[in-house]
Amino acid sequence: MSFYVLLILNSVLLGVGLAMDAFSVSLANGFAEPKMKQARMLKIAGVYAFFQFLMPAIGWFLVHEALSFFEEFQIFIPWIALILLVYIGGKLLLEGIRSKKCINNGECENCPNRECDIKEAVNAGEITFKMLIIQGIATSIDALSVGFTIAEYNGYEMLVSALIIGAVTYIICFFGLKLGTMFGTRLAGNAKILGGLILIGIGLEIFIKGML
Numbered sequence: 001m002s003f004y005v006l007l008i009l010n011s012v013l014l015g016v017g018l019a020m021d022a023f024s025v026s027l028a029n030g031f032a033e034p035k036m037k038q039a040r041m042l043k044i045a046g047v048y049a050f051f052q053f054l055m056p057a058i059g060w061f062l063v064h065e066a067l068s069f070f071e072e073f074q075i076f077i078p079w080i081a082l083i084l085l086v087y088i089g090g091k092l093l094l095e096g097i098r099s100k101k102c103i104n105n106g107e108c109e110n111c112p113n114r115e116c117d118i119k120e121a122v123n124a125g126e127i128t129f130k131m132l133i134i135q136g137i138a139t140s141i142d143a144l145s146v147g148f149t150i151a152e153y154n155g156y157e158m159l160v161s162a163l164i165i166g167a168v169t170y171i172i173c174f175f176g177l178k179l180g181t182m183f184g185t186r187l188a189g190n191a192k193i194l195g196g197l198i199l200i201g202i203g204l205e206i207f208i209k210g211m212l
Helices: 003-032 038-064 067-105 118-123 129-149 155-211
Strands: none
Touching: 003 038, 003 067, 003 129, 003 155, 038 129, 038 155, 067 129, 067 155, 129 155
């Protein structure tokens, strides 16, 4: 098997492994925004793919140009992922609790004209661009360490590998968003609560895995 075939195969496998956190976050976003249009799904998947492409490239650069700095910074990666994901997950969780109160009480300031339709309550907390950036960083920051695994690649080979990782992430996250919107419409008022718990769980999983 040639070197480039192995490069492509390894990059695809890396992409699948690295994209799992982003896939779960995509599900959560789909739960929270069940009426999401396909064009928006493509854009959101693109944000995650960009960061999954960028982080291994930065990691490769640090290995080659600033190894001592990267080794010191690496211990903070689980903490950064935990803080970011607990923040956005907690925010989503609180929005879900408020939405349920709105539905149960029959009126709420988040419900236009005091209408407490479940789907409107879920859609009230649409995923913002700022939240997407935070999610993208939080779910891809551990991919910095991939720079160690591809350290033997030259610049061109690293770029090809990072692009493949990004492309795999794009496909997986788009699929996750599709699934999330399908189940989100059924889960209705509980969607944001479930999505928030998923995000917090991912943060804890990254933290525990990193510390071990």
